[in-house]
Amino acid sequence: KAGVTQTPRYLIKTRGQQVTLSCSPISGHRSVSWYQQTPGQGLQFLFEYFSETQRNKGNFPGRFSGRQFSNSRSEMNVSTLELGDSALYLCASSLDTGGQGEQFFGPGTRLTVL
Amino acid sequence: QQQVKQSPQSLIVQKGGISIINCAYENTAFDYFPWYQQFPGKGPALLIAIRPDVSEKKEGRFTISFNKSAKQFSLHIMDSQPGDSATYFCAASMLGNEKLTFGTGTRLTIIP
Numbered sequence: 211k212a213g214v215t216q217t218p219r220y221l222i223k224t225r226g227q228q229v230t231l232s233c234s235p236i237s238g239h240r241s242v243s244w245y246q247q248t249p250g251q252g253l254q255f256l257f258e259y260f261s262e263t264q265r266n267k268g269n270f271p272g273r274f275s276g277r278q279f280s281n282s283r284s285e286m287n288v289s290t291l292e293l294g295d296s297a298l299y300l301c302a303s304s305l306d307t308g309g310q311g312e313q314f315f316g317p318g319t320r321l322t323v324l
Numbered sequence: 325q326q327q328v329k330q331s332p333q334s335l336i337v338q339k340g341g342i343s344i345i346n347c348a349y350e351n352t353a354f355d356y357f358p359w360y361q362q363f364p365g366k367g368p369a370l371l372i373a374i375r376p377d378v379s380e381k382k383e384g385r386f387t388i389s390f391n392k393s394a395k396q397f398s399l400h401i402m403d404s405q406p407g408d409s410a411t412y413f414c415a416a417s418m419l420g421n422e423k424l425t426f427g428t429g430t431r432l433t434i435i436p
Contacts, residue, residue: 214367241422253368253413253426266423300367304422312358313424315367 212236214303214316222322228289231319235282235303241265242284243313244276247298256299259284260306288321296323327351328416330427337434343401345430347414350395354416358424359388359399362411371412372399404434 215234223229235242243266244256255268259278276286282303288295298320302313329348337343349357355376360368374381374388374397381388387400401408414427 252428255423258422312370317367
């Protein structure tokens with residue numbers, strides 16, 4: 211069974227631009243979560259989608275948004291990029307067992323904002 | 325507000341020794357405590373997890389010890405091997421919630 215895939219793997223943008231990252235969950239997984247990983251702040255929860263609905267949201271500004279499609283694939287968008295948005299963005303999928311099951315992470319998208 | 329505190333930040337252990345990483349949490353609503361292992365260039369991968377109804381869980385060389393009254397849990401890696409060199413994260417979540425709150429991570433290095 212294929213794992214979680216994320217595209218692109220690397221991205222370089224400049225301040226003020228916007229970016230869209232994509233995540234394909236493991237087949238059959240309906241919950242997709244996004245995390246931001248930085249050396250300073252560690253792993254921080256961005257949001258979670260289930261059945262095309264945002265079910266949970268972390269403490270990030272409105273410039274960060276996401277969506278989920280009917281096939282469970284998810285995208286996240288960051289508008290008006292800032293230098294501090296440089297990070298590894300990780301997507302995780304799960305079977306949705308009520309928050310007590312394993313989350314499978316993808317390899318991440320490394321975003322660099324210049 | 326950091327809800328899961330992890331220590332140490334880095335750890336060097338000799339091959340064959342025991343690696344111990346500690347975490348403490350504040351939110352008593354947490355009831356699922358996984359440990360993740362991350363290698364450079366990879367996403368985190370679940371290593372082992374525990375729920376507060378047990379005080380210890382062992383899987384191979386990996387053991388979680390859990391102290392509900394102290395709100396602390398720890399990962400023990402027995403007979404540590406160079407292949408265990410990675411960054412380890414503890415995490416916590418609440419019932420019915422997929423959101424994981426992570427610790428700050430421990431970079432473990434196993435030396436020959």
